Amino acid sequence: MVDAEMHAYDEKMTSVRTTIRIDEDLYRRAKARSARTGRTVSEVIEDAVREALDPTVETEVDLPELPVFGGSGTRPGVDLNDSSALRDLMDGGQLDAMR
Numbered sequence: 224m225v226d227a228e229m230h231a232y233d234e235k236m237t238s239v240r241t242t243i244r245i246d247e248d249l250y251r252r253a254k255a256r257s258a259r260t261g262r263t264v265s266e267v268i269e270d271a272v273r274e275a276l277d278p279t280v281e282t283e284v285d286l287p288e289l290p291v292f293g294g295s296g297t298r299p300g301v302d303l304n305d306s307s308a309l310r311d312l313m314d315g316g317q318l319d320a321m322r
Contacts, residue, residue, distance in 0.1 A: 245253075250264075257267045302308055 253267045253271070254264050256262075257264045260267070297303060301312065
């Protein structure tokens with residue numbers, strides 16, 4: 224969120240003061256991140272809890288690079304828009320025969 228959006232979001236939120244017990248190393252990491260980012264430890268922990276509880280938040284994942292093979296597309300007789308025919312080709316072993 225940009226700062227203006229974050230500020231508007233913060234104004235709408237109500238806070239609850241509570242005590243939680245967390246691993247000491249985890250707290251140190253949260254404290255270090257708060258120092259690096261100029262936020263409070265509470266803000267860092269709130270963001271982490273929000274991210275953990277919100278299934279719509281997508282995290283960036285480093286995917287392995289997939290091999291790329293040269294060629295001119297699909298094999299003759301393979302129509303990727305016709306899943307039924309493709310399934311028939313695969314089930315009937317005809318796909319192996321085309322290789």
